[in-house]
Amino acid sequence: MAADVGGDPEAFGVFYRRHVEALLAYLLRRTRRPEIAADVCAETFAHVLERLDVFDPARGAARGWLFTIARNQLIDAARRGQVEDRHRRSLGIEPRDLTDRDLASIGELATHGDAVELLLAGLPDDQREALEARVVQERDYHEIAASLAVSESVVRKRVSRGLRSLRTQLGGEDR
Numbered sequence: 006m007a008a009d010v011g012g013d014p015e016a017f018g019v020f021y022r023r024h025v026e027a028l029l030a031y032l033l034r035r036t037r038r039p040e041i042a043a044d045v046c047a048e049t050f051a052h053v054l055e056r057l058d059v060f061d062p063a064r065g066a067a068r069g070w071l072f073t074i075a076r077n078q079l080i081d082a083a084r085r086g087q088v089e090d091r092h093r094r095s096l097g098i099e100p101r102d103l104t105d106r107d108l109a110s111i112g113e114l115a116t117h118g119d120a121v122e123l124l125l126a127g128l129p130d131d132q133r134e135a136l137e138a139r140v141v142q143e144r145d146y147h148e149i150a151a152s153l154a155v156s157e158s159v160v161r162k163r164v165s166r167g168l169r170s171l172r173t174q175l176g177g178e179d180r
Contacts, residue, residue, distance in 0.1 A: 024071055031072065045075060046075070068141070069144065136164055136171075
């Protein structure tokens with residue numbers, strides 16, 4: 006990611022736009038408070054921007070790295086009782102006052118996330134684990150297979166079955 010983004014603000018903007026809604030939804034499901042989710046999200050992206058040089062794609066996808074940082078930011082905020090803003094301050098990013106509309110938009114993300122979690126919860130553990138690793142964490146099949154101690158074809162089959170089951174639950178065609 007560091008090579009892709011480098012010093013290019015537009016490339017980082019693409020990364021941000023690609024992941025901000027999913028990250029906000031993830032944080033909102035855990036905090037149930039839009040303002041805290043927004044603060045942790047902002048601090049997470051600032052942290053990522055500061056630490057692009059340490060990202061190692063051999064250890065996993067950028068999305069997984071982003072969500073790991075967010076999880077750690079959330080844990081730290083819970084321990085301290087407040088969201089840290091060190092990374093934003095070091096980059097000179099001013100805090101943004103959230104409007105009621107902003108908070109409502111963030112709140113809407115929880116509805117979609119809750120529905121997805123319910124659908125995933127209905128899957129067998131092996132399918133859910135494979136789907137989360139492949140789709141949410143964007144890990145490749147080889148990496149997932151190694152971590153689960155199964156073959157790549159087993160992982161592909163679990164992902165395929167999980168997707169087929171989700172499609173069926175959503176009333177789509179079963180191909």
